[in-house]
Amino acid sequence: MGRTNKIPRTDSGWAWVVDCGAFIAYFTSIGYVSSLSVYLTIWMDYFEASATTVGLVVSMGILMRGLMSPLSGALCTKLGPRVVTMVGGVIFVTGAVLSSLSPTIGFLIVSNGLTASGGSMLYVAEVQALGMYFKKRFAFAVGLASAGISTGQLAFPPLVTYLIEVYGWHGSMLITAAINMHIVAAGALMRPMVRGKTTKKRRAHSVTKQNPGKNETCSTDETDPEDTMAGR
Numbered sequence: 001m002g003r004t005n006k007i008p009r010t011d012s013g014w015a016w017v018v019d020c021g022a023f024i025a026y027f028t029s030i031g032y033v034s035s036l037s038v039y040l041t042i043w044m045d046y047f048e049a050s051a052t053t054v055g056l057v058v059s060m061g062i063l064m065r066g067l068m069s070p071l072s073g074a075l076c077t078k079l080g081p082r083v084v085t086m087v088g089g090v091i092f093v094t095g096a097v098l099s100s101l102s103p104t105i106g107f108l109i110v111s112n113g114l115t116a117s118g119g120s121m122l123y124v125a126e127v128q129a130l131g132m133y134f135k136k137r138f139a140f141a142v143g144l145a146s147a148g149i150s151t152g153q154l155a156f157p158p159l160v161t162y163l164i165e166v167y168g169w170h171g172s173m174l175i176t177a178a179i180n181m182h183i184v185a186a187g188a189l190m191r192p193m194v195r196g197k198t199t200k201k202r203r204a205h206s207v208t209k210q211n212p213g214k215n216e217t218c219s220t221d222e223t224d225p226e227d228t229m230a231g232r
Helices: 014-047 051-079 081-100 105-133 138-179 182-188
Strands: 205-211 214-220
Touching: 014 051, 014 081, 014 105, 014 138, 014 182, 051 081, 051 105, 081 105, 081 138, 081 182, 105 138, 105 182
Parallel strands: none
Antiparallel strands: 205 214
16 A cells, blocks of 8 residues: 655644644743833842943844844744744743843843844744644734733733832842743644645556455555654
């Protein structure tokens, strides 16, 4: 019997789990970035820095996200969104932890740039992953995942304000960094997919063998070799 290529199911089943993972990644990462504005006046007093200098913390993050986007896209093509999301999550959390330990404003600017680099990787990877798992409902899936952005922007600033009152700004950043470890788990949900490509011209034939009491039918299909999709 001829070999049959595996064609993954899209727009149903596990695809919605991946969409949920993308929502979580956007919720935690964008929520963290949006909450940085809560720290600005605290950093001005703590580091005795001007508003312009402290503003560079946020500006550096925006700059690095933009600069890293083309590289993130190339990495997704080469390694797949699963690996890029998980690595980006680790880089994001590492930058956030280093930011919580910043001894100077300069160190904080650089560490936040590292956080933004990881964020750029996962932002691009989520869209590619949804493109793999959704065809007919792709636009709806992207919209659903993007709802995590506004939800994170709404939820994180009040949470960070409360954490600062209880644990100080160092402790609050460390706790939110731990929350962002969920990005790695969200990336792990993007399990590998295998898509088979069939030739334009399919040939199939059946041969019937007469046996006592039963008939056997053997069929063969001619297909191209399996093409493994990115999602390793």
